Amino acid sequence: MNTSQGRLAQHWVAFKENRAECRLCPRHCRPKDNRMGFCGVRGTVNGEIQTFNFGQSLAATEEIIETEAVNHFAPGARILSMGNVGCMMACSFCQNWETSQTQHLDYQMVRQYTPEQLVAMCLENQIPVISWTYNDPVVWHEFVIETSKLAQQNGIKTLYKSAFYIEEEPVKELLECIDIFSLSLKSLNDEFYRKQTKARLQPVLDRIRQVAASGKYLELSQLVIPELNDSDEDVEQTIDWVLENVGADVPLHFVAFHPAYQYTHVERTDIATLKRARDLALKKGMKYVYLGNTHEPDLNDTICQKCGTTLIKRYGLHSSVESLDKKSCCTQCGEQSPILYPLLSTENISKPQAGAQKPDLKKQLEIHWSDEAQSAHILQLGGTGEKDTLTIHSIGINKLIRKQLSAGLDRFILSRQSADETGVVIYWDSDCEYQNLAVLDRAHYPTNFSDASNTSDQEIRFLDLT
Ligand code: SF4
Structure with a gap:
């Protein structure tokens, strides 16, 4: 570990001389001195938990809000997607394993940003939303909080896309500076979480309930993985939990999986499975169900619940507002739609x-x-x-x-x-x-580029994992 680049972390307790327990996620690691915790980016130095990835990031990337499984907040808005490295989970099917699992990380990809630089990048490029995404923002907590506060002070919305294996106290801090939560629920089966993600189910459910109870903006998604969580029973369990704990109005995304990491013996999730999940959810009473990573016509449109008019038309990651006025009411029948900020500026890309x-x-x-x-x-x-x-x-x-x-x-x-x-x-x-x-899919950060010049003079190797 390169201890010179650590910074005192939040959310930990000392438990005996020169030992500390991290309380950011439910894993509660107790790294020995000069060792990292499970996530690979927080460790113990002189009996204190330090964070080693403050401002350490993959290249900031301008994307579209729909890449984050967010369909009802500022459709089509451009976002600044920010991902760092490490993760508090270790999913066998991880779609971003090259950056989430630090043992596979190519350190040439890691850059250094300050909160001020990212806010300036949003403002100068007229990007209205900053999104914490990819590997998982939980393990980047201190930087996420500091930058999100600064972003909000400058009129930029903040988005948090996460598997949400996190403790209650840090979530309270997020609720103060995050505008949009896009949370993934991988299964309603604790054994699935233990075996396939190295995490547990209950804390994820508790934290989703915490966000839902706060009234903050929320969308939910489930990656549908062949042979792991794609049976009707799996899907129905998710739907029933969402209906009971979050409600029928929350947008629910069933997302197609592409073979990745340690789970490559299956094909990409077929469209029939996703359609069946959608039908089940609609039949049980969910109002807005979407199919991520698909290009199926009509299935991802947002429809007026009163008159059936198509309010938002979608193709893949693209959306176009069809029948909404400035107040987000249906132009045909006047019904209030669930879409927030339907016409948030997407200027700087000229009109086609x-x-x-x-x-x-x-x-x-x-x-x-x-x-x-x-x-x-x-x-x-x-x-x-x-x-x-x-x-x-x-x-x-x-x-x-x-x-x-x-x-x-x-x-x-x-x-x-x-x-x-x-x-x-x-x-x-x-x-x-x-x-x-x-x-390959939404929220996928492709790697393996030949940008050799990016090694440059930056000292970007911040962890020595050997
Ligand atoms: S955030 Fe990292 S170090 Fe802290 S408990 Fe979770 S996995 Fe362990």
């Missing part, structure tokens, strides 16, 4: 121009969508975050948008907008170079 001519710019990067990958992260190589302007042409629907990158933002998502869009071409004129990485 139909039929526009392809630009005459010297460099280009072409991406074709496949069944496997219908989104991509676009990375500016070098890791220095050069200011740049890109023009993006949608193949098949012949639309152009112009996109600006500034304040160090050098990574963003592009996602298929419709069945007719077969790919995109990115054009630019600057000296920058760009690369794309396939995003």
